[in-house]
Amino acid sequence: DTEVTQTPKHLVMGMTNKKSLKCEQHMGHRAMYWYKQKAKKPPELMFVYSYEKLSINESVPSRFSPECPNSSLLNLHLHALQPEDSALYLCASSQGARRLDIQYFGAGTRLSVL
Amino acid sequence: KQEVTQIPAALSVPEGENLVLNCSFTDSAIYNLQWFRQDPGKGLTSLLLIQSSQREQTSGRLNASLDKSSGRSTLYIAASQPGDSATYLCAVGRSNDYKLSFGAGTTVTVRA
Numbered sequence: 165d166t167e168v169t170q171t172p173k174h175l176v177m178g179m180t181n182k183k184s185l186k187c188e189q190h191m192g193h194r195a196m197y198w199y200k201q202k203a204k205k206p207p208e209l210m211f212v213y214s215y216e217k218l219s220i221n222e223s224v225p226s227r228f229s230p231e232c233p234n235s236s237l238l239n240l241h242l243h244a245l246q247p248e249d250s251a252l253y254l255c256a257s258s259q260g261a262r263r264l265d266i267q268y269f270g271a272g273t274r275l276s277v278l
Numbered sequence: 279k280q281e282v283t284q285i286p287a288a289l290s291v292p293e294g295e296n297l298v299l300n301c302s303f304t305d306s307a308i309y310n311l312q313w314f315r316q317d318p319g320k321g322l323t324s325l326l327l328i329q330s331s332q333r334e335q336t337s338g339r340l341n342a343s344l345d346k347s348s349g350r351s352t353l354y355i356a357a358s359q360p361g362d363s364a365t366y367l368c369a370v371g372r373s374n375d376y377k378l379s380f381g382a383g384t385t386v387t388v389r390a
Contacts, residue, residue, distance in 0.1 A: 168321075195376060206367060206380030207322070220376060254321055258376075266312065267378070269321040 167191075170255050170270035177245065178278050185240040185273045187255030194260030196238040197267065198230060201252045213238060214260055245277045280305045282370055284381035292389050297355035299384045301368035306346045309373040313342050313353050316365045316383070325366075326353070358388045 168189045177183050187196065195214050199207035212220035213232040227249075229241040238255060252272045259265040281304040291297060301311070310329045314322040326335045326342040328351070334343045339356040355362055365385045369378040 170321075197376070204382075206369075206382050209377055212376045214376070252319070256322075266324050266327050267322075268324065269314075271321040272319075274319065 168255055168257055168268050168270035170253075170273050172273060173271065174274045174276075176276045176278065177242065179245060179247075181245075182241070182243045184242065185253055185255075185275075187238040187240075187257075187270055188236055189257040189268070190236055191257065191268070192235075193257035193268075194235060195258045195265075196232065197256040197258075198238070198240055199254040199256065201254055201272070203251075207254055211240075242275075245275075247277050250275055250277045280308075280370055280372070280379040282368060282379050282381040284366075284368060284384050286384060287382065288385045288387075290387040290389060291358055293358060293360060295358055295388075297353075297358050297362070297386060297388075299353040299355075299366050299368075299386070301351040301353070301381055303349045303351075303370045303379070305370075306349050307373070308346065309371045311342075311344055311351050311371070312369045312378070313340075313351075314367045314369060316367060318365075322367065358386075360388045360390045362386060363388050 171186045197212050198210040201207040210224045211230045216232045227244050231239040254272045255270045256267040258267045283302045312327045313325045316322050328335045328344045341354045344351045365383040367383040369380045
């Protein structure tokens with residue numbers, strides 16, 4: 165099973181809302197990632213968790229707050245977002261035992277901020 | 279900073295023709311290079327991973343080559359099919375962190 169599951173698939177939220185994106189994998193991977201992808205652009209790395217600890221934060225605004233409750237689960241908490249934050253949010257995981265193993269991506273959450 | 283370029287941005291071919299997709303990168307000190315496929319509005323599917331010590335990787339109709347010294351990788355797809363229509367992205371990995379530098383992708387349309 166090489167599946168990374170993201171929920172919800174679509175999300176519409178207002179600028180004052182609080183919502184969360186969820187990502188789950190059961191491959192025993194110890195590295196998990198959040199990416200943001202705008203239309204017709206490549207994915208941009210936001211956060212990396214390694215062994216449940218935040219190892220990379222690509223200077224992402226504090227209105228995005230990641231959380232890794234356990235080795236299988238990664239959340240992205242959203243608060244006071246702006247319309248320009250509308251994008252496809254992708255989660256990925258990799259073995260983590262060695263850096264830069266193959267990354268397996270989820271199908272993404274399509275976020276629209278009104 | 280690693281810059282990754284994919285040319286052309288879009289490609290349309292008739293079914294059965296072989297596809298050649300190009301990826302170039304500016305810093306040859308790479309750890310590995312991955313080719314991904316992305317269908318519209320979907321996530322990325324890893325197609326091939328080439329370690330920096332390798333020259334090529336093959337999987338079915340796909341073959342990817344790597345020339346570190348010239349900063350180039352090429353993805354060949356033999357006997358294209360309409361189901362191959364998608365955007366193909368290459369991504370270069372550094373040795374000292376988890377970051378991938380992505381190209382902007384080549385959008386392929388295979389006409390039946």
